[in-house]
Structures are given as structure tokens and as C-alpha cells.
Amino acid sequence: MEKRAKNKRVTIHDIARSIGVAPSTVSKALNDLPSASAKIKALVDAKARELNYKHNSNAANLRRGSSRTVGVIVPRVNVALFSDAISGIEECCFENDHRLIICQSDESYEKEVKAVDTLLKQNVDCILISLSRETKSTHHLREITNHYVHLVQFDRVDPSFQSHMVVNDNIRASYNAVKHLVEQGYRRIALLGGPEYLPVYKERKDGYLQAIKEAELEIPYYYLTDNAVKTDLAMSRVTELLKAKNRPDAFFAVSDYAALGALKAARSLGLNIPDDVGIVGFSNEIFTEVTTPALSSVMQWGKEIGIAAVDIYFSHILRSKSPAKKQDFITRTIDSTLIIRESSTRIPAH
Amino acid sequence: MEKRAKNKRVTIHDIARSIGVAPSTVSKALNDLPSASAKIKALVDAKARELNYKHNSNAANLRRGSSRTVGVIVPRVNVALFSDAISGIEECCFENDHRLIICQSDESYEKEVKAVDTLLKQNVDCILISLSRETKSTHHLREITNHYVHLVQFDRVDPSFQSHMVVNDNIRASYNAVKHLVEQGYRRIALLGGPEYLPVYKERKDGYLQAIKEAELEIPYYYLTDNAVKTDLAMSRVTELLKAKNRPDAFFAVSDYAALGALKAARSLGLNIPDDVGIVGFSNEIFTEVTTPALSSVMQWGKEIGIAAVDIYFSHILRSKSPAKKQDFITRTIDSTLIIRESSTRIPAH
DNA sequence: TTTATTTTGGAAATCGATTTCCTAAAACCA
DNA sequence: TGGTTTTAGGAAATCGATTTCCAAAATAAA
Numbered sequence: 001m002e003k004r005a006k007n008k009r010v011t012i013h014d015i016a017r018s019i020g021v022a023p024s025t026v027s028k029a030l031n032d033l034p035s036a037s038a039k040i041k042a043l044v045d046a047k048a049r050e051l052n053y054k055h056n057s058n059a060a061n062l063r064r065g066s067s068r069t070v071g072v073i074v075p076r077v078n079v080a081l082f083s084d085a086i087s088g089i090e091e092c093c094f095e096n097d098h099r100l101i102i103c104q105s106d107e108s109y110e111k112e113v114k115a116v117d118t119l120l121k122q123n124v125d126c127i128l129i130s131l132s133r134e135t136k137s138t139h140h141l142r143e144i145t146n147h148y149v150h151l152v153q154f155d156r157v158d159p160s161f162q163s164h165m166v167v168n169d170n171i172r173a174s175y176n177a178v179k180h181l182v183e184q185g186y187r188r189i190a191l192l193g194g195p196e197y198l199p200v201y202k203e204r205k206d207g208y209l210q211a212i213k214e215a216e217l218e219i220p221y222y223y224l225t226d227n228a229v230k231t232d233l234a235m236s237r238v239t240e241l242l243k244a245k246n247r248p249d250a251f252f253a254v255s256d257y258a259a260l261g262a263l264k265a266a267r268s269l270g271l272n273i274p275d276d277v278g279i280v281g282f283s284n285e286i287f288t289e290v291t292t293p294a295l296s297s298v299m300q301w302g303k304e305i306g307i308a309a310v311d312i313y314f315s316h317i318l319r320s321k322s323p324a325k326k327q328d329f330i331t332r333t334i335d336s337t338l339i340i341r342e343s344s345t346r347i348p349a350h
Numbered sequence: 351m352e353k354r355a356k357n358k359r360v361t362i363h364d365i366a367r368s369i370g371v372a373p374s375t376v377s378k379a380l381n382d383l384p385s386a387s388a389k390i391k392a393l394v395d396a397k398a399r400e401l402n403y404k405h406n407s408n409a410a411n412l413r414r415g416s417s418r419t420v421g422v423i424v425p426r427v428n429v430a431l432f433s434d435a436i437s438g439i440e441e442c443c444f445e446n447d448h449r450l451i452i453c454q455s456d457e458s459y460e461k462e463v464k465a466v467d468t469l470l471k472q473n474v475d476c477i478l479i480s481l482s483r484e485t486k487s488t489h490h491l492r493e494i495t496n497h498y499v500h501l502v503q504f505d506r507v508d509p510s511f512q513s514h515m516v517v518n519d520n521i522r523a524s525y526n527a528v529k530h531l532v533e534q535g536y537r538r539i540a541l542l543g544g545p546e547y548l549p550v551y552k553e554r555k556d557g558y559l560q561a562i563k564e565a566e567l568e569i570p571y572y573y574l575t576d577n578a579v580k581t582d583l584a585m586s587r588v589t590e591l592l593k594a595k596n597r598p599d600a601f602f603a604v605s606d607y608a609a610l611g612a613l614k615a616a617r618s619l620g621l622n623i624p625d626d627v628g629i630v631g632f633s634n635e636i637f638t639e640v641t642t643p644a645l646s647s648v649m650q651w652g653k654e655i656g657i658a659a660v661d662i663y664f665s666h667i668l669r670s671k672s673p674a675k676k677q678d679f680i681t682r683t684i685d686s687t688l689i690i691r692e693s694s695t696r697i698p699a700h
Numbered sequence: 701t702t703t704a705t706t707t708t709g710g711a712a713a714t715c716g717a718t719t720t721c722c723t724a725a726a727a728c729c730a
Numbered sequence: 731t732g733g734t735t736t737t738a739g740g741a742a743a744t745c746g747a748t749t750t751c752c753a754a755a756a757t758a759a760a
Contacts, residue, residue: 009415009497011746022710027747037708054497057471058412059746062715065359067408077436077452078636083428090454099468102427102452104440118449121407147359147404260640286428290610292642361716372740377718387738409716412745 010053019047030055057099061123069099070310071119072128075107080285081155082130084302085309089128092310098125109134116140119149126150126313128306131158136197150317154309155300156200164316165331166308170200173298173336174207177280178252180296180338182215184346186250186278190223190241192234192258201226204254204282223248234261242269242277250278250344256285259295263343279343293342300336308332360403369397380405407449411473419449420660421469422478425457430635431505432480434652435659439478442660448475459484466490469499476500476663478656481508486547500667504659505650506550514666515681516659520550523648523686524557527630528602530646530688532565534696536600536628540573540591542584542608551576554604554632573598584611592619592627600628600694606635609645613693629693643692650686658682 012026021040028036029044036044047053061067070093074082086102093100101119105112112132119127120143127144129151138161144151145163154166181189191208194201205224212219223241228234234253238261241248253259259281266277273279273293281288284299312330362376371390378386379394386394397403411417420443424432436452443450451472455462462482469477470493477494479501488511494501495513504516531539541558544551555574562569573591578584584603588611591598603609609631616627623629623643631638634649662680 009746012748013746023746024711024748025709027749028709031748035708040709052496054467055471056412056473056746058408058417058473059715060748062406062408062412062717063746063748065715076433077427078430078433080428083426086427087454087456094464099472100453103450104437106437114444117404121405122449123406123408146402287637287640290637290641359716362718363716373716374718374741375739377716378739381718385738390739406716409745410718412747413716413718415745 009056010051011056012053014051015044015047015053018051019043066125067099067123068097069101069122069124070126070128070313071101071103071115071122071124073103073105073112073115073119074130075105075132075156077102077104080283081300081302081305085130085154085306088303088306089310092307092314096314098314105132105135107133109137113140116143120144120147124149126152126310126317128152128154128309128313130154131156131198133195133198150313152309152312154305156198159199162329164309164312164329166305166312167331167333168200168300168305169333169335170203171207171210173300173338174204174252174254174282175211176207176338177282177296177298178208178211179215180340181250181252181278181280181344182211182217184274184278184344186344186346187217188223188246188248189217189219189250189252189278190238190248191225192228192237192251192253192255192262193224193226194229194254196226201229201254208252220246228253228258228261229255231257231261231264234258235265236261238262238265239269242266242271249276251280253279253281256281256283256288256295256297259297259343260287260291263291263293263295273343274346278346280338284339288339289341291343296341296344297339298336299339301334305334308334359406360401361406362403364401365394365397365403368401369393416475417449417473418447419451419472419474420476420478420663421451421453421465421472421474423453423455423462423465423469424480425455425482425506427452427454430633431650431652431655435480435504435656438653438656439660442657442664446664448664455482455485457483459487463490466493470494470497474499476502476660476667478502478504478659478663480504481506481548483545483548500663502659502662504655506548509549512679514659514662514679516655516662517681517683518550518650518655519683519685520553521557521560523650523688524554524602524604524632525561526557526688527632527646527648528558528561529565530690531600531602531628531630531694532561532567534624534628534694536694536696537567538573538596538598539567539569539600539602539628540588540598541575542578542587542601542603542605542612543574543576544579544604546576551579551604558602570596578603578608578611579605581607581611581614584608585615586611588612588615589619592616592621599626601630603629603631606631606633606638606645606647609647609693610637610641613641613643613645623693624696628696630688634689638689639691641693646691646694647689648686649689651684655684658684 012023016023016026026044029041090100103115141161152164157165193205196202225237228237251262259279262279266273271277281295281297284297288295288297362373366373366376376394379391440450453465488508491511502514507515543555546552575587578587601612609629612629616623621627631645631647634647638645638647
């Protein structure tokens with residue numbers, strides 16, 4: 001008869017009272033602990049359903065000191081790599097009965113710091129992060145570990161900050177991509193690169209250089225650009241290069257957006273792709289298969305990267321009781337795959 | 351000298367002890383309440399920074415009974431409309447000092463229900479939801495309101511469930527799109543539609559029909575398809591239609607993926623777009639401007655939709671103290687814009 | 701049957717911030 | 731200066747679930 005006040009949450013006390021046991025017993029039953037009998041568990045479950053009980057994570061987290069929640073911070077959720085990673089992370093969290101909080105840094109250092117702060121306040125157990133393009137300091141990463149929260153960096157990592165990591169084999173992938181261009185008969189291969197303070201771009205450039213060196217190609221210095229990650233910039237840069245006397249016959253772009261810029265530039269100059277100009281991009285963004293011609297690109301297995309990152313937490317960190325001995329940080333590398341499409345498939349000339 | 355145990359969180363008690371005031375005073379200072387003097391506030395702020403104090407949301411939320419957190423559930427984060435909406439929602443939350451938790455339903459009803467459950471357990475103050483394609487029941491929406499959590503449906507809404515809503519003007523947008531095709535001289539316009547139990551698809555079909563009727567066009571029944579939202583299905587369906595004797599000269603697709611399928615089908619049959627076949631899609635996905643030819647599409651102003659949704663919470667619900675009188679639910683409509691590109695721009699024949 | 705052991709359930713402390721209520725001191729006012 | 735009103739800060743209760751410790755009951759062992 002006694003009704004709870006309206007707008008008041010049903011608690012384990014309500015359940016306890018209504019079936020005549022102690023709240024602690026209800027808690028044990030709901031958590032399926034051995035010290036509650038099957039009989040009680042059934043009773044409690046039924047009553048919980050009847051009263052429309054909803055577990056209060058805040059209370060539980062407060063008491064438990066951990067939140068069974070993973071936080072992930074990515075530059076953008078709508079970039080193929082990251083949305084794939086998130087989808088993998090989400091599945092793993094789900095399987096392991098953990099919550100997932102997703103934050104976007106929007107490629108801004110300031111927002112990334114705020115995101116870290118939010119997640120720490122939320123008491124997450126682990127943070128997975130892929131750094132924003134602006135991020136040059138690791139102060140906020142130190143914050144994370146200072147608060148005894150586990151940290152895994154993935155894809156856009158800062159190797160100078162010791163932590164678990166999951167990375168791409170950027171060097172090898174780029175090497176393979178450029179080697180492919182060489183095999184297709186391209187000889188004057190230009191690089192559309194990104195800022196080198198970001199390891200991913202530095203590595204992709206290294207892979208490019210390695211392949212160039214191996215093939216003993218003569219490349220003029222101005223074939224290397226380091227600020228052409230976006231479509232517009234790449235487009236104007238490529239237009240410039242293609243108009244020059246000694247024009248490149250292929251472009252290796254560290255991003256698909258840059259590759260798209262190259263494609264547009266070449267087409268608007270009336271050049272044929274892949275006959276006059278070959279193009280290979282990076283990331284296998286969704287649009288690469290719908291351009292004309294379709295763009296070759298390096299696929300990064302984003303989902304696998306995400307799974308690997310969160311798996312370091314579930315399989316490795318959670319499992320080992322030991323208080324995380326220093327310097328036994330794991331680094332996992334996920335191999336990328338070159339997806340060859342029309343933009344780099346030249347019909348042999350002879 | 352007395353050190354806190356390692357791995358133990360710094361609390362307001364630590365701050366209080368170290369500057370010799372009561373915890374309640376510290377709380378007031380940190381929350382900038384009037385009953386703490388400026389002197390104390392400065393002291394507390396300094397000490398908090400010094401001790402590297404981090405506010406514990408779980409404790410605060412538990413006590414406060416609200417979490418200053420908004421939850422959003424979308425089918426997919428990497429669909430243009432939703433990632434745009436999320437970005438708008440995020441900005442608003444940030445401005446209003448609220449946290450945001452993002453969940454994906456992955457177009458699955460089961461996962462959508464789980465997401466609702468998670469958010470309710472997290473004690474969010476408001477849930478913004480765009481329904482999955484599978485969702486036919488509103489049981490979980492009832493759950494939300496039963497727990498006194500505010501609800502705003504957006505874009506993919508179920509009008510049979512009373513709540514605040516933000517929607518697209520699907521009918522008008524579709525009507526305009528088809529009218530545009532008519533003005534470009536297309537006469538045999540086919541519809542690539544989606545399942546009608548989803549209002550968005552139903553409405554887009556209605557808009558299409560309205561324009562067809564107004565232009566007094568004769569359209570055979572088999573020009574209307576209702577299961578062609580995805581590229582593959584649309585492609586085979588369009589191939590079929592274009593091979594038939596009485597082939598359509600234009601397609602209005604309720605999704606850009608379907609439009610892409612139409613584009614591929616037409617091209618592989620050697621038909622010219624837009625001369626032989628016109629195409630207009632829906633959503634203005636990122637790839638629509640990079641296809642050849644570029645696809646005309648209806649842009650939905652996703653960011654504005656997201657902002658409108660969360661603004662109903664911040665401006666309307668939070669502001670009004672009144673306990674949400676029944677039946678004064680708000681519905682906002684955000685006008686879409688037709689982006690005309692090459693795929694539907696036919697050079698006048700004569 | 702008695703003792704030892706295992707099960708089962710309860711009482712009470714606890715997590716950390718907020719908030720209500722209250723008192724002492726300070727400021728104000730004739 | 732005596733009385734009143736503000737103001738500043740503290741004590742203690744509280745949010746809801748978990749967990750430790752303990753006792754009673756049930757079971758097993760002797």
C-alpha cells in the first residue's frame with residue numbers, strides 16, 4: 001500500500017523491504033554472488049522486474065571505486081578509421097559488460113584536454129586515445145596515469161610517452177604502396193605528405209623514401225610536400241606540379257583527401273588516370289571506391305586496431321593483478337593492406 | 351608529512367583538512383556558491399590544483415540525483431546526418447557544461463534497447479534518440495519516460511509515441527527534388543524507396559508522389575521500389591529497370607547509397623548521366639560530390655537538427671520548472687536544401 | 701548424537717560530494 | 731551603543747549500492 005513518492009527511483013532497499021530481506025542480500029542476488037541462494041535470486045529478480053528497478057551506476061561506481069567504463073577519444077567520429085575502431089571497441093566492451101563513452105577532440109588540443117578531464121571525472125577505468133593533429137604536449141596523458149587510469153594510445157600515438165600502443169605499420173604499408181606504383185611503371189613519384197611532427201605522417205614519408213631509394217629513382221626535392229593532407233591544398237599543389245615542365249607521373253598521398261585532390265587536379269587538366277598519372281591514397285575512406293576512376297588506397301583495418309587496443313585492457317591489464325610493472329608496455333602492430341583500384345593500374349605499355 | 355595511501359583519490363576532505371576548513375565549505379567554494387567568500391574560494395582553488403584534485407562525478411551525481419549528462423543514441427555514427435548532429439549536440443552540451451554520452455544502435459533494435467538501459471543506469475538527464483531501422487516497438491521509449499528522464503526524438507522518429515521531436519521536412523524536400531527533375535525535363539521518374547514502416551521513407555515517397563501527381567506524369571507501378579536503400583540492391587534493381595523496354599529517365603532515391611547504385615548501374619550500361627538518366631539522392635553524404643558525375647542530393651542540415659534537439663532540452667525543459675505538463679510536446683521542423691549537382695542538370699535539348 | 705564445517709543472510713560501514721540547517725561573527729542602523 | 735540583519739562557515743544527513751564481518755542455520759563428519 002505504501003507508495004514511493006513520485007519521481008523517486010526504485011532502489012535495492014525497496015526491493016529488500018517488499019520481499020522482507022536485507023538490502024545487502026538483494027545486492028548479492030542481483031550481482032549473482034555465491035552467498036545468495038538460488039531461491040533468493042529468483043525472488044529478487046522477479047521483484048526487481050516487477051518494480052521496474054534500474055541499477056544506479058553512480059552509486060555502484062562510487063562504492064566500487066571503478067566504473068566498468070572505457071573512454072575513447074578520437075579526433076573525429078566520421079573518419080573511416082575511427083568509426084571502424086569505435087565499432088570494434090564497442091563490441092568488445094559489450095562482450096565484457098563494460099560501458100563505452102566516446103569523445104571527439106575535433107583535432108583540437110584544447111578539446112582533447114577537456115575530454116580527458118571529463119573522462120577522469122567520470123571515473124573511467126581505461127582511456128583509449130588517438131591524438132589530435134594539434135597535440136604536441138603529453139601533459140594530459142600524464143594526468144591520466146597520475147590518476148591511476150589505464151591508457152592505451154592507438155593509431156595517432158606519441159611514442160615519446162610511454163604507454164601501451166596499437167599502431168599501424170605505416171612504414172611498410174607506404175613502402176608497399178610506392179613499390180606498387182613502381183611496378184606499374186611509374187618513375188616520377190611525388191609525395192603528398194603531412195606535417196612531420198605527427199609520427200603517422202613521418203612514417204609514411206619514410207616508407208615512401210625507402211621504396212624510392214630501393215628503386216633508385218631520381219626525385220627532385222620539390223616533389224615532396226608536407227602540408228597536403230586536405231583536398232583543397234593537395235589540389236592546388238598538384239595542379240602546380242602537373243603544370244611544371246618536369247611533371248610527376250604518380251602521386252603517393254598520405255591521406256585519401258589529398259589523393260582526391262590529386263585526382264581532381266589531374267582530371268581538370270585533362271590528364272588521364274591512370275595512364276598519365278597514377279594515384280594511391282591512404283585510409284581507404286568510403287569515397288575511394290566511388291570516384292572515377294576508383295582510388296587505390298591503403299586500408300588500415302580500423303576495427304581490428306580498435307579491438308586490439310581495448311583487448312590490451314581486457315586481456316592484459318585486467319587479467320594481471322600485478323600493479324602494472326613499469327616498462328612492460330605492450331605495442332601491437334596491425335598490418336595494413338593495399339587495395340589496388342583503377343587509379344594506379346596501368347595497362348602495360350608495350 | 352602524512353601521505354595519502356597510493357592509488358587513492360584526492361577528495362574534498364583532503365583539501366579541507368589541508369587548509370583547515372570543513373568539507374562542506376570546500377564543496378561550496380568549488381561550486382562557486384555565494385555562501386563561500388572570495389578568500390576561501392581562492393584558497394581552495396589553489397589547493398585543489400596543488401593536490402591535483404579531480405571532481406568525482408559519481409559521488410556528485412549520486413547525491414544530486416542528476417548527472418548533468420545527455421545521452422544520444424543514433425543508428426550509426428559514421429552516417430553524415432548523424433555525425434553532423436552529434437557534432438552540434440556536442441557543442442551545445444559543452445556550452446551548457448553538460449557531459450555527452452554517445453551510443454550506436456547499429457540499426458539493431460536489440461542494441462537500441464541495451465543503449466537505453468545503459469543510459470538510464472548512468473542516470474542521464476535527457477536522451478536524444480534517432481530510431482534504428484529495425485525499431486518497431488516503443489516499449490523502450492516508454493521505459494525512458496517511466497524513469498522520469500526527458501526524451502527528444504530526432505530525424506528517425508516514431509510519431510505514435512508522444513514526445514518532443516525534431517524532424518526533417520521530408521515531404522517537402524522530396525517534392526522539391528522531384529519537381530527539380532521535372533523541370534529538367536525528366537518525365538519517367540522512378541522511386542528508389544525504403545521500407546514504409548519508417549516514417550522518413552514513407553514521407554519521402556509521399557513527397558515524390560505529390561510532385562508526380564502535380565506534374566501529371568504517367569508512372570507505371572513497377573517504377574516504385576521500397577527496398578532499395580542500399581547500393582547493391584539499388585544497383586540490381588536499377589539495372590533491371592533500365593534494361594526494360596519502357597525504361598525510366600530519372601531516379602529519385604531516398605538514400606545516397608541507393609543513388610550511388612543507380613549511378614553505377616547506368617554507367618555500366620553505357621548510359622549517359624544526366625543526359626539519358628537523371629539522379630537525385632538524399633542525405634548529401636560526403637561521397638556525393640566526388641562521384642562522376644557528382645550526385646545531386648538533399649542536404650539535411652544535420653548539425654542544426656542536433657542543435658535543435660538538444661536545445662529543446664536546454665532551453666525548454668530545463669528552463670521550465672513546471673513538471674512537464676502533458677501534451678505540450680514541441681515539434682520542430684528543419685528545412686532541407688536541395689543541392690543540385692551534375693547528375694540531374696540536363697543541358698536543355700533544343 | 702555431537703562436533704566441525706559450510707551455507708546463507710543480515711548489520712553496518714563505506715565511497716565522495718552536496719545540501720540543509722544552524723551558529724557565530726560581522727556589518728548595519730538608528 | 732544596543733539591537734537587528736547579513737554573511738560566512740561548520741556539523742551532519744544524505745544519495746544507493748557494495749562489501750566486510752559476523753552469526754545463525756544447515757549440512758557433513760565423526
